[in-house]
Amino acid sequence: MSDAITLRNLHWRAGKEFAIRDLSMTVPTGAVYGFLGPNGSGKTTTIRLMLGMLPALDGQITVLGHVVPDGVHTALARIGYVPERLHLYPGLTVEEAIRYHGGFYASWDAKEAERLRRHFTLRAETLVGRLSKGEAGKLMMLLALAARPELLVLDEPTDGLDPVVRRDVLAALVEFVEKAGSTVFISSHLVHEQERICDWVGVMDGGRLVAEMPMQAFRAGIKRLRVMGKVALLDGAPFAVLARDQVGVREEHWVVRGWQPEMAAWVTQAGGELRDVMDLDLEESFVELLRTARTGEEG
């Protein structure tokens, strides 16, 4: 089965300050791919490049087997897209916006759209421009889901939403994925949210993809070690040390990547005593990963 999205050696530049550099990424078909990164790291730009809204300077983009930008409108017929800000026409009512949007999709499910409208408690006659942020988020999600897409591209879909609305939107998303088995590409800086629903993760920083792996590998590979005693040098360690903090007189905490249980012997040989191996949650892993990537870049 081919991948839903592939980016190869993508380049893009906006002025002198920001550039996407040599970006390569693969989103497997059927994956729920979390696209993580701090604000301004290039997530939205990458999404706009992959949907043909911005022209790449160089590189290849393939989405659902269609080369972008040439075949992008054919691909878009199979994609549901939720941008980070309300992009719909403010002068239309909810009902008109739904009808208008549905007119462009052969796969449009009007019954599902109506069901979701009621489920999200959106009033048909309310003007889109007068919707609250939460209602606007629900409407955009409704439009993306009712097109029965093979690929959902969500750009910060829950950013700024209150917890109740966020839960509604995510529940609708999870329900859809369970039913349809579509691929989901979800960009966010809300790491905990991604942790709950994603099975793949890509981390973007400063216009570069600094990591891409299955979520399980991402979470399992980064650990915090509690080490007693002095280990002068960590050269030759079978794992990568992302951070090393002195906690007490004899105690150190190491954040390491690529940890395996059998590596405990190496710590002992190096003069330390391994007291504990702790899992990091995704947010801690994310922060440590970014810290390492930035340190490496500076170095």
Next chain:
Amino acid sequence: MYRHMFAVQWKWARAPLAALCVLGMMVPALAMRVGLTSYVSATPRDLTSFTAALGVGLAFLAIVTGAAVQSAGSWPDVHGKYVYALSLPIAWREYLFHRTLIGLTLLLLPALAVWLGGWLAVATVPLPDTLHTYAGGVAFRFLLASVLSFAVWTALVQLSGRRVTLVALLCLLALLVTPLVLSAIGLDLSSGGSWNWLIDPPSPVSVFVSRWALIDV
């Protein structure tokens, strides 16, 4: 898809269109009414000149009509920086073609109103046998003028603010330099002055400045 695009564009444009249609009907009627008041003491030639002079109002209205219908159709996309339009599964060329086609279709309504206003204006007053009415001709001229205005606004909307400034400067430069160049190489395309080449046929601008006579000999 076209049906949905039409419905939306109609919603955006219907209020300005209604106002433009009312104005389009009123201008010929007003021209005739004011002209007839003066007709008591004026010759038929004075009457035709007077109604033609008021026809200038129609030229101005045509410019406003083209701009209004174009803006009504494009403003929501411009306001949203085209994100929604570009995310729809339709080729950009096709999308613009539909929007333009719908805009041009909507321009028929004010032209129809001008024709109706002109027809009613001339039908309700007795005219001398030497004078003829041209309600259809004026309405057709109005349609051409509003289409030209629509086309110019469409072109401008597709440009960035910087490019619009550049185009305006180039136009100004062309206006200043072209007569000088023509004169220097001994070509005089105008018969009545150095600027007439701009407004005389075959220049498209001539549709605005030629005679908008509702009644003529």
